[in-house]
Amino acid sequence: MLEFQSAGLAYGGIKALEAIDLSIQPGEQVCLIGPSGAGKSSLLGLMNGRLAATSGAVLLDGKNLGELSGKNLKQVRSSIAWVPQDLGLVPNLRVNQNVACGRAARKGLAGLLKSLLVMGKGEKEEIAALLKRVGIKEKIFTRVDHLSGGQRQRVAIARALYQDPQIILADEPVSAVDPERAKSLVELLTNLAREEKKTLVMSLHDVGLARRFFDRVIGMREGRIVLDGRPDDIGVEELYRLD
Amino acid sequence: MRRRWFFLGGVLLFFMGLWVLEARPGELVPNEGGRTVAGDFFKAAFQPAVNFEDPEMQSGEVSFFEKLGKALWLTVRYALVAMSLALVIGIVGGVLGSRAWWSRPNLFLQVLRIGVRLLATAVRSVHELMWALLFLSAIGTSPLAAVFAMALPYGGTLAKVFSELLDEGESSAAEVIRVSGGGGFTAFFAGVVTSALPDLATYALYRLECAIRSSAVLGFVGIPTLGYEIKTAYEDGHYREIWTYLYALLVLVVFFEWWGAKVRSQLMNGVAARRVMEGDCSLASLWKARGRSWFLRASVVLLLFGVTAGWLVEDKWGAGVSWEQRMRNLDRFTDEIVPFPVREADGDWGEFGPWFEEKMSDGGTKAVWRTFHLGTAAILLAGIVALVGVRFAARTLVSSSPRGVREGNSRHRELLALLLRGGSMLARAMPEYILAFLLLRVFGPTVWALIFALAIHNAGILLRLGAEVIDNTSSQASSVILAQGGSRSSAFVGALLPVGFNRLVLFLFYRWESCIREATVLGMLGVSSLGFLISDAKVSFFYDEMLLWVGLGAGLVFLGDLTSDLVRHKLRGKTS
Numbered sequence: 051m052l053e054f055q056s057a058g059l060a061y062g063g064i065k066a067l068e069a070i071d072l073s074i075q076p077g078e079q080v081c082l083i084g085p086s087g088a089g090k091s092s093l094l095g096l097m098n099g100r101l102a103a104t105s106g107a108v109l110l111d112g113k114n115l116g117e118l119s120g121k122n123l124k125q126v127r128s129s130i131a132w133v134p135q136d137l138g139l140v141p142n143l144r145v146n147q148n149v150a151c152g153r154a155a156r157k158g159l160a161g162l163l164k165s166l167l168v169m170g171k172g173e174k175e176e177i178a179a180l181l182k183r184v185g186i187k188e189k190i191f192t193r194v195d196h197l198s199g200g201q202r203q204r205v206a207i208a209r210a211l212y213q214d215p216q217i218i219l220a221d222e223p224v225s226a227v228d229p230e231r232a233k234s235l236v237e238l239l240t241n242l243a244r245e246e247k248k249t250l251v252m253s254l255h256d257v258g259l260a261r262r263f264f265d266r267v268i269g270m271r272e273g274r275i276v277l278d279g280r281p282d283d284i285g286v287e288e289l290y291r292l293d
Numbered sequence: 294m295r296r297r298w299f300f301l302g303g304v305l306l307f308f309m310g311l312w313v314l315e316a317r318p319g320e321l322v323p324n325e326g327g328r329t330v331a332g333d334f335f336k337a338a339f340q341p342a343v344n345f346e347d348p349e350m351q352s353g354e355v356s357f358f359e360k361l362g363k364a365l366w367l368t369v370r371y372a373l374v375a376m377s378l379a380l381v382i383g384i385v386g387g388v389l390g391s392r393a394w395w396s397r398p399n400l401f402l403q404v405l406r407i408g409v410r411l412l413a414t415a416v417r418s419v420h421e422l423m424w425a426l427l428f429l430s431a432i433g434t435s436p437l438a439a440v441f442a443m444a445l446p447y448g449g450t451l452a453k454v455f456s457e458l459l460d461e462g463e464s465s466a467a468e469v470i471r472v473s474g475g476g477g478f479t480a481f482f483a484g485v486v487t488s489a490l491p492d493l494a495t496y497a498l499y500r501l502e503c504a505i506r507s508s509a510v511l512g513f514v515g516i517p518t519l520g521y522e523i524k525t526a527y528e529d530g531h532y533r534e535i536w537t538y539l540y541a542l543l544v545l546v547v548f549f550e551w552w553g554a555k556v557r558s559q560l561m562n563g564v565a566a567r568r569v570m571e572g573d574c575s576l577a578s579l580w581k582a583r584g585r586s587w588f589l590r591a592s593v594v595l596l597l598f599g600v601t602a603g604w605l606v607e608d609k610w611g612a613g614v615s616w617e618q619r620m621r622n623l624d625r626f627t628d629e630i631v632p633f634p635v636r637e638a639d640g641d642w643g644e645f646g647p648w649f650e651e652k653m654s655d656g657g658t659k660a661v662w663r664t665f666h667l668g669t670a671a672i673l674l675a676g677i678v679a680l681v682g683v684r685f686a687a688r689t690l691v692s693s694s695p696r697g698v699r700e701g702n703s704r705h706r707e708l709l710a711l712l713l714r715g716g717s718m719l720a721r722a723m724p725e726y727i728l729a730f731l732l733l734r735v736f737g738p739t740v741w742a743l744i745f746a747l748a749i750h751n752a753g754i755l756l757r758l759g760a761e762v763i764d765n766t767s768s769q770a771s772s773v774i775l776a777q778g779g780s781r782s783s784a785f786v787g788a789l790l791p792v793g794f795n796r797l798v799l800f801l802f803y804r805w806e807s808c809i810r811e812a813t814v815l816g817m818l819g820v821s822s823l824g825f826l827i828s829d830a831k832v833s834f835f836y837d838e839m840l841l842w843v844g845l846g847a848g849l850v851f852l853g854d855l856t857s858d859l860v861r862h863k864l865r866g867k868t869s
Binding site for chain 1: 311352464465466468469470472473474475476478479480482484488490491560561562563566569574576580582583584672767
């Protein structure tokens with residue numbers, strides 16, 4: 051379980067997040083929604099310990115992320131996948147090599163180098179099966195910079211799943227694609243996360259997608275949570291008013 | 294307004310440079326002897342030798358082409374071997390000097406990182422020809438000395454550029470790996486190195502092309518590469534042979550430039566995968582159809598073969614001189630580099646100050662000043678030539694539809710552009726030192742020869758880079774000017790130049806730094822500057838003085854390097 055206990059975040063005196071209290075249960079599908087600068091990315095940053103809370107605490111299964119360091123922090127992080135806004139792919143590597151990076155923590159440097167240079171048959175097959183689920187198996191040996199925007203997003207999703215995490219954090223992963231493609235990608239990621247019983251926390255701009263595909267919607271504005279509940283319990287107007 | 298001041302400052306600095314260098318306009322026209330030499334020399338360009346010009350040599354055991362082939366192979370071999378060493382230095386220095394490597398910087402690591410970068414800059418501040426002189430003086434002639442002389446400054450340059458490229462390669466891919474618990478090393482190799490790899494390989498290949506030019510130039514200090522053959526052919530008055538060597542060098546350098554460009558293009562863009570049969574999605578078929586480049590594979594194999602052969606073929610890296618003898622040479626050298634008055638006073642370094650002051654007032658200050666102005670005047674001249682040339686060489690300005698606006702037939706413009714691009718390629722391929730050597734024979738012992746040699750080579754480089762900048766500049770304003778009936782020159786001056794200006798200045802500073810570096814050695818050809826003092830001290834076996842002048846030259850290049858870095862850093866923010 052992911053738990054925020056009055057967690058706040060400030061950069062040089064400017065408050066990005068103010069005393070957030072929040073808990074996310076395993077397997078929940080949560081959408082963060084709100085205008086730019088509302089604090090969505092900062093909240094995601096606290097969830098995988100990329101950022102450390104400047105007040106309060108963020109706990110994952112009872113462990114305070116802010117107090118972890120070294121091996122313990124790495125171990126916790128290996129159970130959290132992250133899909134950043136720009137997807138974080140290496141453009142001049144092939145799809146299978148990028149996906150293999152999902153297990154960087156588990157493999158260690160030598161194992162990852164082996165995967166990058168001479169990937170074994172078993173690993174290729176495992177990645178191929180995963181890519182089939184995201185719909186781009188035929189691109190397994192294609193360089194990422196030869197793919198379309200939508201295909202790259204699928205690679206990033208496959209990399210996150212390959213990590214086999216408890217939690218997937220996705221920071222506006224569909225901000226740069228057209229509405230139709232955004233819908234199919236959000237649908238894909240939420241379905242896969244549900245099938246695999248993973249917790250999914252995704253930040254989005256699109257209220258319609260948030261209402262349609264998630265169990266829970268958290269609305270943010272100026273570093274505070276202003277709405278939190280099931281999509282059906284929150285009025286459409288309330289959501290649109292966030293922008 | 295700023296651009297105007299920049300131009301004005303440049304023109305003033307150029308004329309001030311000519312005044313300091315005592316470059317008289319009258320010396321621009323060679324005297325009668327020079328004109329005869331020039332006439333004979335350029336006439337020979339149309340009849341390159343296919344055999345020795347000396348009839349006695351024709352009946353010798355070795356044919357002319359065997360000699361040429363051996364010189365070419367040695368030139369390539371020393372370049373390959375030196376680059377293999379330089380790569381090791383470059384990779385270690387580049388990684389240790391990059392911010393991306395030290396993911397959690399503390400004060401100690403910051404100092405270490407900056408220390409590595411400064412060391413790389415210091416090592417590359419000494420020109421390879423100077424390193425060669427130092428090594429040859431210290432341990433005597435040997436192929437290994439020549440190889441180290443190239444490997445050190447090239448290693449320093451690679452380290453500096455590699456660390457910059459690695460820092461630019463720091464991406465969110467590395468961050469994703471780090472945040473997923475992958476650790477700093479893994480994130481660095483899988484996220485940073487992989488991203489930067491095409492740029493790292495491309496730059497290393499570019500340096501290999503430069504190493505071939507340097508290897509040829511090392512012939513002028515006695516290493517039997519192409520430069521050595523050019524020098525001896527000149528001394529014998531065999532101009533046709535010189536042209537054969539020059540053409541061979543041009544072909545070699547142009548080949549490596551073409552090769553590097555092709556490798557770069559394939560590394561950057563990759564090779565598209567072939568289509569598989571409809572419905573066949575087996576891993577084996579997909580693997581077979583993946584994009585792969587035989588050209589890249591063959592290139593790697595050839596390079597590995599070349600480097601291995603380069604190391605193994607030589608059986609006398611030490612030129613047959615015993616280790617004991619080398620050590621004795623080194624002992625003597627290390628004794629004699631201590632300033633004479635310090636030696637006389639039994640190691641009292643208090644004597645260094647007066648000696649240094651005497652040497653500086655005796656010509657040192659003047660030589661430093663002249664070297665600075667030689668490099669600066671040459672790069673300004675190159676900049677002006679390139680700026681004018683870019684207007685006529687940029688593809689998007691010479692086509693029949695410049696900047697997308699139909700203008701009609703422009704075959705003569707395209708021909709001129711082709712000639713300019715070809716000329717720029719030849720100018721780039723010709724090492725400044727060899728150009729200066731030949732021009733000094735035409736103009737006589739005047740500084741103009743050195744200014745022109747530096748300017749020709751650098752104008753070639755700037756013309757190419759400038760044309761790329763203009764071709765890649767997207768400016769609707771230029772199309773508007775053309776559509777309203779304005780000329781191509783108006784579109785260039787009114788729209789393209791203002792947009793691309795900072796980038797062009799960036800390149801000018803990048804080349805200025807290397808012009809200063811070259812200027813420190815060109816004086817060795819006999820024109821008063823630091824290089825002249827260095828070769829004078831070497832001939833007289835005054836190693837203490839020689840080291841002083843080398844150190845001053847390195848200091849000047851070091852300052853030029855830092856200034857150029859600072860200016861480029863400032864400009865880079867304004868070009869993106």
